[in-house]
Every structure is written in C-alpha cells, then in structure tokens.
Amino acid sequence: MSLIALSAGFLPLLDSVLLVLAREKGFAAAEGLDLHLVKESSWANIRDRAALGHFDFAQMLAPMPIAATLGLNPLSVPMITPMMLGLGNNGVTVSAELRARMADAGAPTTLEAGPVGAALAKVVRAAERKLRFGVVHQTSSHNYELRYWLMASGIVPDRDIEIVVLPPPLLPEALGSGGIDGYCVGEPWNTVGVKTAGAHIATVKASIWRSSPDKVIGMRAHWAEANSEIVAGLIRAVHHAAVWCGERDNHQEIADIMAAPHYLGLPAERILPALSGQFDIGGGVAARVPDHFVPYAGAANFPWTSHAAWFYSQMVRWGEVEHIPERARAAAMTFRPDVYRSALTPLGVPMPLADSKVEGLLAAPTEVASTSRTLVMGPDGFFDGVRFDPEQIEAYIAAQRG
Amino acid sequence: MQIERVDNFAMPLQDLAILVIDENRIRASIIEDGLREAGHLRVTVVNEINEVARVIERDMPDVVVIDLENPNRDRLEHFFSLSRALRKPIAMFVDRSDAAAIEAAVEAGVSAYVVDGLKKERVKPILDMAVSRFNAFARLTRELEQARSELEDRKVIDQAKAILNRTRGLGEAAAYALLRKTAMNQNRRIVDIAQSLVTADSLLGPEE
Numbered sequence: 001m002s003l004i005a006l007s008a009g010f011l012p013l014l015d016s017v018l019l020v021l022a023r024e025k026g027f028a029a030a031e032g033l034d035l036h037l038v039k040e041s042s043w044a045n046i047r048d049r050a051a052l053g054h055f056d057f058a059q060m061l062a063p064m065p066i067a068a069t070l071g072l073n074p075l076s077v078p079m080i081t082p083m084m085l086g087l088g089n090n091g092v093t094v095s096a097e098l099r100a101r102m103a104d105a106g107a108p109t110t111l112e113a114g115p116v117g118a119a120l121a122k123v124v125r126a127a128e129r130k131l132r133f134g135v136v137h138q139t140s141s142h143n144y145e146l147r148y149w150l151m152a153s154g155i156v157p158d159r160d161i162e163i164v165v166l167p168p169p170l171l172p173e174a175l176g177s178g179g180i181d182g183y184c185v186g187e188p189w190n191t192v193g194v195k196t197a198g199a200h201i202a203t204v205k206a207s208i209w210r211s212s213p214d215k216v217i218g219m220r221a222h223w224a225e226a227n228s229e230i231v232a233g234l235i236r237a238v239h240h241a242a243v244w245c246g247e248r249d250n251h252q253e254i255a256d257i258m259a260a261p262h263y264l265g266l267p268a269e270r271i272l273p274a275l276s277g278q279f280d281i282g283g284g285v286a287a288r289v290p291d292h293f294v295p296y297a298g299a300a301n302f303p304w305t306s307h308a309a310w311f312y313s314q315m316v317r318w319g320e321v322e323h324i325p326e327r328a329r330a331a332a333m334t335f336r337p338d339v340y341r342s343a344l345t346p347l348g349v350p351m352p353l354a355d356s357k358v359e360g361l362l363a364a365p366t367e368v369a370s371t372s373r374t375l376v377m378g379p380d381g382f383f384d385g386v387r388f389d390p391e392q393i394e395a396y397i398a399a400q401r402g
Numbered sequence: 403m404q405i406e407r408v409d410n411f412a413m414p415l416q417d418l419a420i421l422v423i424d425e426n427r428i429r430a431s432i433i434e435d436g437l438r439e440a441g442h443l444r445v446t447v448v449n450e451i452n453e454v455a456r457v458i459e460r461d462m463p464d465v466v467v468i469d470l471e472n473p474n475r476d477r478l479e480h481f482f483s484l485s486r487a488l489r490k491p492i493a494m495f496v497d498r499s500d501a502a503a504i505e506a507a508v509e510a511g512v513s514a515y516v517v518d519g520l521k522k523e524r525v526k527p528i529l530d531m532a533v534s535r536f537n538a539f540a541r542l543t544r545e546l547e548q549a550r551s552e553l554e555d556r557k558v559i560d561q562a563k564a565i566l567n568r569t570r571g572l573g574e575a576a577a578y579a580l581l582r583k584t585a586m587n588q589n590r591r592i593v594d595i596a597q598s599l600v601t602a603d604s605l606l607g608p609e610e
Contacts, residue, residue, distance in 0.1 A: 042475040048508055075504060138480050165480035167473040 003034035004230060009046045009058040010037055012264045013168060014187040014274045015089050015215040016059050017254060018295060021241035022234075024257050030240075031233035039262060042167060043137045050218060051075040056227075057234070059085060060218035061140040063311040069221075069334045070312075070321055072139070078221040081308070082339040083235050084301050085215040086242065087294040087378075089274060090142055090205035091190040092149070094182035095175055098123065098131070099200035099282065109285045113207040113383035117153025120202070124155050132162040134171050134183035141205075141214045144314035146184040149208045152384040172197045186214060187274030187293065188266055195270060200282030206291045209359075211298060211380040213307050216335075224339070235343035239301060246296035251275040291378055298365075298378040299352050303335035306356040309390040317400045328393055332356075350375040360387035418520075419444040420528060421463035423454060425472060429539045433467065436535045440527065455481060465525055466515040467532045470508065482515060503529060510536040555593040562596035565603045 006028075010016040019037060022028040028035040040046050043061060050058045051068065052075065065079035094102065107119030124131060135143040147157045157163055166174055171183045176197030183193070193199035205212060217238065224231050244250055254275060255268035264271060273279045277292040294300045312331035316323040337355045344351065353369045360381025368377050381387065388396055420442055424430035430447045437445045446461050448454055451474040458466075458481070468475060503526065507513060510533045516525050559581065566577035581599075585592045 041471055041473040044475040044479055044513070045470055048513070052505055052508055054508070137476050138483060165477045167476060170473065 003029060003032055004233075005034045005036060006056045006230065006234065007036040007038060007054070009040045009049055009055045011040055011043065011046065011059065011168065013059075013089075013189075013215070014258065014264070014271060014293065015085050016263070017245055017258060018085050018238050018241045019059055020257060020263055021245055021254065022237040025241065025244060027240040027244070028234070028237040031237045033230070033233055033237060035237070043140075047073060048075055050079070050220070051077045053220065053223070056223065056230075057217055057219035059215050061137055061142075062213050062216045062307065063139045063141065063144070063315065064137075065216065065218040066308055066311055066331045066334045067139045067315070067320075068218075069330055070315075070327060072315075072321060079218050079334065080221045080224050080339070081216040081218055081303050081335045082224065082231060082343075083217045083238060084213045084303055084307075085217065085238070086245075086296070087211050087213055087298070087300045088204075088206045088291060089186045089214050089293040090145065090184060091187065092146065092182060092184045092202045092204070092208075093171075093175070093190045093193045093199045094202045095178070095180075096198045096200065096282070098181045099202065102202065107202070109281065109287070111201065111203050111207055111281065111287055111289065113149055113203045114153075116203045117149055117155075117383075120150075121154040124160050130160070130162050131181045132164060132179075134164050134166045134174060134180045134185075136168050136171075136185055137165060139315075139320070141212070141311070142184040142186075144311060144318075145205060145208050145212075147318065148314070148382065149203070152382070152386075172199065175199050188264065188270045191270050191273050191279065192266065194280055194282045198282070201279060201287070204289055204292060206289055207383055209380075209382050210291070211294070211300075211362075211378040213304075216303070224336075228339075231339060232343035235340060236347065239344055239347070239349065242296040242301055245275075246294075248276075294378065297376075299350075299375060301340070302352060303337050303340055304355070304357055305332040305335050305337065306359065306388070306390040308332045308335040309356075309393055310359060310388050313388070313393055313397055313400070316397050323394075323397055325394075332390065345371070348372050352377075356390050358387055358389045360385065417444065418442060418465060418524065418528070419461050419463045420446070421454075421457060421461060421466045422447045422532075423449075423451070423466065423468040423472065423478070425449055425451075426469065426539075429469070429536070432539055433532055433535045436531050437528065440531055442528070451477065454478065464517045464520055465528055467528070468513050468515070469536075470511045470513055475513065478515075507533050510534075511540070512536045555596075558593055558600060559596045562599045565599055569603075 008019060010019055023035040023037060046058045046060060047064060049055050065081045067073055068076050068079040101123045102119045105119040105122035107116045133146060135146055150157050150161060155161055168185050168189045171185050171189055172193040174180045175183060175193055190201050194201060245254060251272060255271040258264045258271050259266060259268040274293050277289045279287045279289060281287045309328065309332040312328055315321045341351055350370045350372050352375065362377055362380045364379050365376050368375055420437055422430055422433050422445065427449050430449060434445050434447050446457055448457055468478060507529060512532050514529050514532065562581060563574055563577040566572045566580060572580065581592050581595050585595045
C-alpha cells in the first residue's frame with residue numbers, strides 16, 4: 001500500500017513529541033500516512049507556510065489558528081484545530097538574581113503560582129528598574145498565561161513589567177546574559193535555563209491554569225474539509241502516539257528519540273524532566289509536578305471550544321481584537337470537537353459528551369459524562385479561583401476590563 | 403494591522419528608506435547592491451538582530467526585508483506591533499490580495515514588512531528585487547556546494563584508481579572502467595565504490 005505524504009511544520013519543543021512519535025513509532029504509517037516533519041525557525045514561518053499550504057498542517061500555539069480565523073494575521077486563512085497536542089508543559093523561569101529577591105520577599109520553592117506571584121509583586125514594587133520577561137510569541141498561551149498570572153498577582157504587564165518576544169532556544173542565553181530577567185516557555189527550555197544559565201523555575205502552567213492546553217494541530221479549514229479521511233487518519237495516529245507517550249515505561253525511549261539533532265538536538269537528560277514531572281528547579285531544589293505535561297489522560301487531546309473562547313477573551317483583554325459576539329462564536333468554533341469525535345468514535349475512545357466546559361468547576365480529579373468506559377478529568381481552572389464560563393464571556397471580558 | 407499614516411507620495415522613489423535584516427552578510431550585501439543599482443539610496447543593512455530596535459527608531463524604514471531562516475522573525479513582528487503606538491505602523495507584505503507575490507517570497511525564503519499606506523506599485527519592485535536576489539543567492543550556494551562535492555568526488559576516484567594501479571597493475575583508463583562496471587553492477591555511484599575501495603585499502607594496508 002502506498003502511503004499518502006503529509007508535511008507538517010514544528011518547532012523544537014517537547015510538545016512536538018506526539019507528531020514525532022506518530023512518525024517514529026509507525027502510528028502514522030499504520031493509518032496510511034507518510035508524515036514528513038519539517039523543523040522551523042519561527043512561529044511566523046509556521047503561520048505563513050501553513051497558510052500558503054506549504055505544510056498540510058502544523059504544530060501551532062493554541063491561539064494561532066484562532067488569530068488566523070479572525071483575520072488578525074497578514075495571510076489570514078480560516079484554520080481549524082481538530083486536536084490538542086496535550087496539556088501543560090510551560091513554566092516561568094527567572095534569573096538567579098531575581099529568584100534571590102523573590103525568596104527574600106517570601107516566595108516558596110513549591111512552584112505555587114499564588115504565593116510566588118505575590119512575592120514577585122513585592123519585588124516589582126521595590127525594583128529600581130522595570131523587569132523584563134520573555135515569551136515566545138504574542139499570540140501564544142505563554143503570553144496570555146504570563147499576563148494572567150501577573151495581573152492576578154497585582155502586577156500590570158507593560159506598565160510594571162516589560163514583555164518581549166524571543167524564540168524558545170534563545171531564551172536561556174538571553175537570561176544568562178542579563179538581557180531578560182525571566183521567561184515563560186515550554187520544556188525543555190526551562191530545564192535548559194536551569195542547567196546552562198543558573199536560572200530557577202518559579203512556577204508552572206500546571207499551577208497557573210490547571211489542565212490547560214498549549215500546542216495544537218492547526219490546518220486550513222477548507223483543506224480539512226476536502227481531506228476529511230486524511231484528517232481522521234492523522235487524528236487516530238496522533239491519538240495512538242498520545243496513549244503511548246503517556247506510558248511511564250516509554251519515557252526514556254521518548255527522550256532518546258527527541259534528543260536527535262533533527263528534533264530537539266539536546267541530551268536526553270534535559271528532555272526527561274518534562275516527561276517524568278521530576279524537576280531540578282535550580283539551586284539544587286527538586287520538585288515533582290505530576291501533571292506538568294499530560295499527553296493523553298483526562299481528555300488531553302480533546303479540543304474544548306471553551307478553551308478557544310478563553311484565548312479569544314485574552315486577545316480582547318490585551319487589545320488585539322475588538323469584542324463582538326459573532327467574533328467570539330467564530331473563535332470558539334475554530335476548535336472542532338466534532339472532527340475529533342468522528343475520527344475516534346470507531347475506536348471506542350472515551351470522550352466527553354460536552355463540547356464546552358466551565359473552567360474552574362473541577363477542584364479534584366472527577367469522573368465526567370463520557371461516551372464509553374470511564375473518563376476522569378483532572379482538576380481545572382485558574383490559580384486565583386476566578387471561573388471562566390464561556391456562556392458568560394461578555395461579563396468575563398467586562399470584569400477583566402475592570 | 404491597518405494603521406493610519408500620512409505618507410508623502412510626492413517623494414521620489416529612491417527616497418524610500420529600506421532596512422535589510424539578514425544574518426548572512428554575503429546575501430545581505432547582494433541585496434543591498436541590487437537595491438542601490440535600482441536607485442534606492444536609503445538602504446540600511448543589519449546583520450545583528452539586537453541592533454534592529456535602535457536602527458528602526460533612527461531610520462524609520464518604510465520597508466523591512468528579512469530572511470525567513472532568521473529565528474528572530476517573531477521578535478521583529480512583536481516589535482512592529484508595539485511600534486504601532488509610536489505611529490510607525492508596519493504590516494507584512496505589500497498587499498494581502500497579491501497571493502502569488504507572497505508565495506514567491508516565502509518560497510525564496512524572504513519576508514517583507516511595509517509601512518501601511520504605502521502604494522503597492524512602489525513596494526512591489528523592491529520585493530521582486532529581494533526575491534530574485536534571494537533566488538540567485540540560493541542558486542549560487544547550490545552551485546558552489548555542487549562544485550565542492552564534485553571536486554571531493556574526483557579526489558576519491560583518483561585515490562581509488564591509484565590503489566588499483568598499485569595492487570593490480572591497472573592503467574588509469576582500465577581502473578576507471580573497472581570502477582564504473584562495478585558501480586553499474588551494484589547499482590551504486592562510482593564515487594561510492596571508490597570510497598569503499600579507499601576505506602578497505604586503509605583498513606587492509608600496512609600499518610603506518
């Protein structure tokens with residue numbers, strides 16, 4: 001059987017792992033797909049090449065397909081997200097100097113977003129200069145999470161703290177040279193900062209917004225429609241990769257695969273912490289974050305329309321787009337649970353019955369209504385306890401406008 | 403992305419300020435030459451991304467050209483989005499509707515950002531120039547690479563011929579014919595056969 005060639009762009013980050021495994025472990029070939037992965041140098045290239053059709057699909061930052069659909073990009077083409085590439089994986093890392101000042105201000109080493117943020121706020125108020133933090137892209141979960149965490153901690157981004165954009169592999173070096181004081185990035189670039197730039201991991205995405213998405217599969221809407229069988233095969237291949245990736249026994253092999261120069265090009269021991277959740281957070285302190293990166297469990301690949309709606313609310317919050325109800329609907333519909341479901345229903349994969357959820361309802365792992373067997377969702381929502389109800393998005397946006 | 407700016411359309415063509423960002427110094431100077439030949443006098447080249455912010459503040463470029471391999475493209479775009487507040491709006495490409503031009507640029511490995519309100523007719527020749535120079539540079543690099551590898555191949559084949567001469571007393575033509583025949587029989591390239599022979603000879607030959 002000849003395979004159908006599919007090309008996909010990715011950036012060297014741990015959460016390209018499901019695409020890499022789909023190729024390397026034969027899950028794509030089993031679906032009749034020859035997955036050709038192209039390492040890119042910037043998110044802008046991913047965005048442009050995906051829009052032009054040079055890539056059939058790409059690993060994207062979760063808000064990117066939404067921005068494309070809303071016409072915020074120069075080459076805007078409606079995009080869809082039929083599947084998430086896992087939950088979590090980001091962290092906020094700070095320089096040794098900033099960590100020392102935060103510790104003086106009472107920051108714990110427990111990675112808890114609340115008390116760490118409160119300590120950072122004290123440091124920011126006392127600082128003689130404006131601190132500078134790096135994120136990987138403006139339209140990124142990193143940017144919106146970092147800003148959310150800062151605001152909820154009493155720090156106003158742009159006014160109290162400068163936020164700049166740098167590509168992930170350059171962040172540790174920029175921190176080491178004093179160009180920035182901290183950054184929010186996906187693994188392995190927090191661990192690399194700890195190992196190479198004497199940095200400290202201050203908090204993690206898993207604490208700022210529990211069970212939250214970061215990278216997605218993004219593709220042109222009309223291509224997805226015209227190639228629905230291929231899209232379904234791709235979803236099944238990545239699903240099998242996600243299940244396999246979630247097995248603890250496979251972590252070492254996964255780290256070895258990802259270490260190759262054409263993927264991350266880093267030693268396997270820099271990659272393992274993100275998979276195992278066992279971190280050296282700097283200064284010899286160890287921390288365990290069991291839900292740091294969740295490739296499969298708790299419906300981690302399910303494209304909740306409410307997640308898309310939250311990213312949209314943050315685009316409005318930071319002035320990237322004016323809110324109108326039709327736009328909010330278009331943003332939410334960029335995530336396509338219907339496409340995900342139709343691909344995986346034949347496999348009997350347990351899936352949520354709802355397309356949307358209220359962020360912050362689940363305080364502990366909870367069994368939820370699903371299609372088959374048992375589906376346990378991890379705790380969700382934001383560290384400050386504010387709920388996001390997609391049905392009440394107007395009120396949410398208004399409250400954040402404050 | 404659409405921001406108002408009062409552009410002085412009465413300005414002569416060569417008065418557009420153009421910024422070229424390329425970490426590849428040779429390619430950057432090839433593009434710079436092309437722009438100057440086309441009559442553009444206000445061309446600045448930046449090889450080091452850290453200088454970009456300062457240069458943009460100083461030169462207020464109307465057109466920015468950057469190579470796509472540059473990992474700092476995201477940083478640059480963010481910088482442009484911030485500079486909107488400074489009334490120096492810069493958007494990507496000439497015209498969203500000109501898909502063919504955009505595609506040609508991305509294929510060539512170049513991206514352009516243009517001050518909003520600038521007429522397409524004024525920017526198109528600049529982008530076309532950048533695209534053709536990028537393509538020419540890529541061709542040149544490929545040809546150089548090919549020439550270099552051909553030279554390497556010839557060296558290996560000469561070594562293999564010398565080995566056959568020494569061990570089996572074959573003349574140059576006969577040695578080459580044997581290499582060629584073996585390559586055809588094994589469905590491999592002559593240079594690969596020659597390389598195997600050179601490797602085997604170094605393993606089997608007398609220790610030095």
